[in-house]
Amino acid sequence: xxxxxxxxxxxxxxxxxxxxxxxxxxxxxxxxxxxxxxxxxxxxxxxxxxxxxxxxxxxxxxxxxxxxxxxxxxxxxxxxxxxxxxxxxxxxxxxxxxxxxxxxxxxxxxxxxxxxxxxxxxxxxxxxxxxxxxxxxxxxxxxxxxxxxxxxxxxxxxxxxxxxxxxxxxxxxxxxxxxxxxxxxxxxxxxxxxxxxxxxxxxxxxxxxxxxxxxxxxxxxxxxxxxxxxxxxxxxxxxxxxxxxxxxxxxxxxxxxxxxxxxxxxxxxxxxxxxxxxxxxxxxxxxxxxxxxxxxxxxxxxxxxxxxxxxxxxxxxxxxxxxxxxxxxxxxxxxxxxxxxxxxxxxxxxxxxxxxxxxxxxxxxxxxxxxxxxxxxxxxxxxxxxxxxxxxxxxxxxxxxxxxxxxxxxxxxxxxxxxxxxxxxxxxxxxxxxxxxxxxxxxxxxxxxxxxxxxxxxxxxxxxxxxxxxxxxxxxxxxxxxxxxxxxxxxxxxxxxxxxxxxxxxx
Numbered sequence: 328x329x330x331x332x333x334x335x336x337x338x339x340x341x342x343x344x345x346x347x348x349x350x351x352x353x354x355x356x357x358x359x360x361x362x363x364x365x366x367x368x369x370x371x372x373x374x375x376x377x378x379x380x381x382x383x384x385x386x387x388x389x390x391x392x393x394x395x396x397x398x399x400x401x402x403x404x405x406x407x408x409x410x411x412x413x414x415x416x417x418x419x420x421x422x423x424x425x426x427x428x429x430x431x432x433x434x435x436x437x438x439x440x441x442x443x444x445x446x447x448x449x450x451x452x453x454x455x456x457x458x459x460x461x462x463x464x465x466x467x468x469x470x471x472x473x474x475x476x477x478x479x480x481x482x483x484x485x486x487x488x489x490x491x492x493x494x495x496x497x498x499x500x501x502x503x504x505x506x507x508x509x510x511x512x513x514x515x516x517x518x519x520x521x522x523x524x525x526x527x528x529x530x531x532x533x534x535x536x537x538x539x540x541x542x543x544x545x546x547x548x549x550x551x552x553x554x555x556x557x558x559x560x561x562x563x564x565x566x567x568x569x570x571x572x573x574x575x576x577x578x579x580x581x582x583x584x585x586x587x588x589x590x591x592x593x594x595x596x597x598x599x600x601x602x603x604x605x606x607x608x609x610x611x612x613x614x615x616x617x618x619x620x621x622x623x624x625x626x627x628x629x630x631x632x633x634x635x636x637x638x639x640x641x642x643x644x645x646x647x648x649x650x651x652x653x654x655x656x657x658x659x660x661x662x663x664x665x666x667x668x669x670x671x672x673x674x675x676x677x678x679x680x681x682x683x684x685x686x687x688x689x690x691x692x693x694x695x696x697x698x699x700x701x702x703x704x705x706x707x708x709x710x711x712x713x714x715x716x717x718x719x720x721x722x723x724x725x726x727x728x729x730x731x732x733x734x735x736x737x738x739x740x741x742x743x744x745x746x747x748x749x750x751x752x753x754x755x756x757x758x759x760x761x762x763x764x765x766x767x768x769x770x771x772x773x774x775x776x777x778x779x780x781x782x783x784x785x786x787x788x789x790x791x792x793x794x795x796x797x798x799x800x801x802x803x804x805x806x807x808x809x810x811x812x813x814x815x816x817x818x819x820x821x822x823x824x825x826x827x828x829x830x831x832x833x834x
Contacts, residue, residue, distance in 0.1 A: 362414050366414070370414055370418075374418070378450060382433075382447060382450075385431060385433050385434050385435065385814055386434060386435045386436065386792075386814065388426075388431045388434060388791075389431075389791030389792075390430070390431055390434045390436050390437060390439075390791060390792065390793060390794040391430055391788065391791070391794050392427055392428050392429060392430060393427075394427065394428050398428065399424060399425070399428040402424045403424065430794075432444075432812075433445055433812060433813065433814065434794075434812070434814075435812060435814040435815045435816065435819050436792045436793040436794065436815075436819055436823070437794060437812045437815070438793060438794065438795050438807075438808045438809050438810065438812075438815075438823060439794045439795055439796040439807070439809065440796055440807075440809060441600070441627075441628040441657050441658075441760075441809050441811065442657055442658060442809065442811040442812045442813075443656060443657065443663045444656065444657065444658065444659070444660045444661070444662075444811070444812065444813050445660065445661075445662045445663075445813070446660035446661070446662075446717055446720070446721075446813055447720075448713075448716040448717050448719075448720035448721075449660060449661045449662045449713040449714075449716060449717050450662065451716065452662075452712045452713035452715070452716035452717075453662050453713055455712060456708065456709045456710075456712050456713065459709065461709050462706055462707070463476075463698070463707045463708065463709050464687075464697070464698070464699040464705050464706055464707050465687065465689070465695075465697040465698070465699050466689075466691055466695035466696060466697055467689045467691055467695075469709065472707075472709045472711060472712070473695065473696060473697075473698060475711045475712065475715055476496065476497055476698065476710070476711035477696065478711075478715075479711050479714050479715050479718060480494075480495030480496065480497065480667060480669075480711075481495070482718060483495065483655070483667055483714075483718075484669065486633075486634045486723055487630065487633045487634060487639070487642065487653075488633065488639045488642065489642075489645065489651075489669065490646065492671050493651070493669040493670070493671055494669065494670060494671070494673055495667055495668060495669045495670075496668055496698055496701040496702065497665060497666065497667060497668070497698075497710045497711060497714070498652070498666040498667075498668045498702050499664040499665075499666060499704075499710075500654070500664055500666050501543075501545065501625060501627035501652045501653070501654055501666050502543075502545035502548065502549065503666065503702065503703060504650075504652035504666050504668040504702075505543075505545055505546060505549045505594065505623065505625060505652065506545075506548075506549040506552055506553060506703065507650075507668065507676075507679075507680070507701075507702050507703065508549075508592070508594070508621070508623035508649075508650040508652070508668075509536065509549045509550060509552075509553040509555070509592055509623070510553050510679050510680075511621065511649070511650065511670070511672075511675050511676055511679045512536075512591050512592035512620075512621030512623070512649070513534060513553055513554065513555070513591060513592075513679075514675055514678055514679040515591075515621055515649075515672075515675050516534050516589055516591035516592075516621070517534075518675075518678070532556060532559065533587070533588050533589050534555055534559060534588075534589050534590075534591040534592075535555075535559050535560075535561060535583050535588050535589065535590050535591060536550050536555055536559060536560050536561070536591060536592045536593075536594065537560075537561045537563055537576060537579060537580070537590065537592070537593045537594070538560065538561075538562065538563065538571075538593070538594040538595075538596070539562070539563050539564075539565050539570070539571035539595075539596060539599070539604075539606060540562045540563065540564060540565055541565050541569050541570075541571075541596065541599040541600075541601055541602065541604050542562075542594060542596055542599070542625070543596070543599070543600050543625060543627070546560070546594055546625070547560065555591070559588075561579045561583070563575050563576045563579060565604060568604055568605070568754070568755055569599060569601070569602045569604030569754055569800065570604045570605055570606050570607060571595065571596070571604075571606040571607065571611065573607055573610035573611055573614065576593065576611060576614060577614055580614065580618055580620075584618075590618055590620045591620065591621060592620060592621045592622075592623060593611060593614070593615050593620055593621070593622050593623070594623045594624075594625055595608055595611050595612075595622065595623070595624050595625070595648075596624075596625050596626075597624055597625070597626035597629050597630060597641050597642065598626055598627070598628045598629025598630070598632075598641070598758060598760075600628070600798075601754075601762070601798040601799075601800060601805070601807070602753075602754035602755075602760065602762050602798070602800055602805075603628070603629060603754070603755075603756075603757055603758050603759075603760045604754070605629070605641055605757060607644070608624065608642070608643060608644025608645060608647065608648070609643055609644035609647070610644075611644070611647075612644045612646070612647020612648065613647065615647060616647055621649045621650070622647055622648045622649050622650075623648065623649065623650045623651070623652075624642075624645060624648045624650070624651040624652070625652060626641070626642070626651065626652065626653040627652060627653055627654045627657060627666070628653075628654065628657050628658060628758075628811075629641060629653070629758055630642075630651075630652070630653020630654070630667075631653060631654075631655065631657065631658035631659050631730060632658070632730055632734065632758050632759075633653075634659075634723065634726060634727055634730065635727055635730060635731055635734075638734070638758070641757070641758075648671075649670065649671060649672060649675075650668065650669065650670045650671075651668075651669045651670075652666060652667065652668045652669070653666075653667055654666045654667070655667055655714055655717070657811070658730060658733075658759075658811050659714075659717065659726060660717055660721070660726070660729070660813050661713050661714050661717045662713055664710070665710045665713065665714055668701075668702075676700075676701060677700055677701075680700050680701060680702060680703070681700040682699075682700070682705075687699070729813065730759075730811075732817070733759040733810045733811050733815070734758055734759050736759075736810050736815075736817050736820045737756055737758065737759045737760065737761050737808070737810045737820075738756050739817075739820070740756075740761045740808060740810070740820055740824060741756035741761050743824055744761065744763045747828075748767075748768065749765060749766065749767045749768075749828075749831060750763055750764065750765055750766060750827070750828075750831070751763065751764060751766045753800050753803060753805050754800060754805075759809060759810045759811045760807060760808070760809050760810070761807075761808040761810070762798070762800060762805045762806070762807055762808075763805070763806050763808065764776065764780045764803065764804065764805055764806060765779055765780050765783050765806075765827075765831045765834070767831075773802070773803065776803070776804070777803065777804035778804075779834060780797070780804040780805070780806060781797070781804055782834060783806070783827070783830060783831055783834055784796075784797055784806055786830050786833070786834070787826060787827060787830050790826060792822070792826075793822075793823050793826065795807060795808060796809075806827075808823065
């Protein structure tokens, strides 16, 4: 897609409603502002030009801004303007004040965290979403939004190789989806134990949740918010590959049962945040089936890799699960936020979240899906539109090519690390994350190695072309190189590896 295509679409966005509005209504739309309909159309074109330039020149910015806490705030007025200001001035201030203070997540040198990707078709879809301004909480409030969401979630299901027993909805983030799963698991546990909804409210402290020591921090938060309490979260040890040990899980379940507690939910991770550890779903699932425990799979980052036939193995055992989440906004080039959440027991989901106040009832309710009942918030954005644009613009093969390249480059970097005398891998490289550290043979003390690698990270991150983050694996300070940004090429990976080596030599 070139700039000319984007301008054509922007013109369509700008004219989507304006030609159909009567002059008095047009005037009302712009009253109280310094922008008239003609200006709106012109400014829309100019902003798309700026957006196209930004995408094309993303690598020209420093990845991390050279700013200190309070710098941006100091440039802003302490109160809102009393009178309307010219849009040209607002946009100039955006470029002068906001852009220099932004971290550029879509920079080709972004190797930090996991990606929060965008792509040109997704950006344009977000423009359309903003133009429509729809609140898509139910079928009647936006029939197209509901039915498009059903279709694209089923497309994704097929791409991942999931069976037809799975039904999807879009949540904002995997954190929210995990909370939805925890609340559903609590509903199921109380239903089975007491035979009616909510009967066990006074016995919530008997319900237990299990996750590995490598599980994401959102699970701790979700366990608190769902009312279990952190004292009811069991952190299960991991094996040498940072995957949950199913024998340790079984021992923890048996111990809790013997103590009169009720195991309610196991959260298995496919692609842990620190190391992309892959929990053994089949062994964990068999335990959950044996003890009638809700199994939720958190594949927030790694799930996208399952659209590759050669990587669908990461979901072996998913048939045991009750819920599953992954984020198209991480590795499927769809603007944040867009999290795909799948369940097999829709009835339990609806029992947990459905609310039917009179003012929301419609004659269509018996025939349709109302996604307001599939999660925590009542209001919902039209997130399916950008996902639809991305899937159609790239096609399955185009998306596969990007993800396959990222995995190939990560594994290549892993090979360079293993071949080096001064660096070592600290975790396997099944997908797009490489965990490494600088380890010259002359340094064997772990505290000294941690300090050395902390200094290396700080030095590397002074280079405006790249940004890395760290974690700790078994107490060892670890540099994470996450390869998954849309605009990253193999050459960027080569340049980063060269920088790591030369900086390490200086240290």
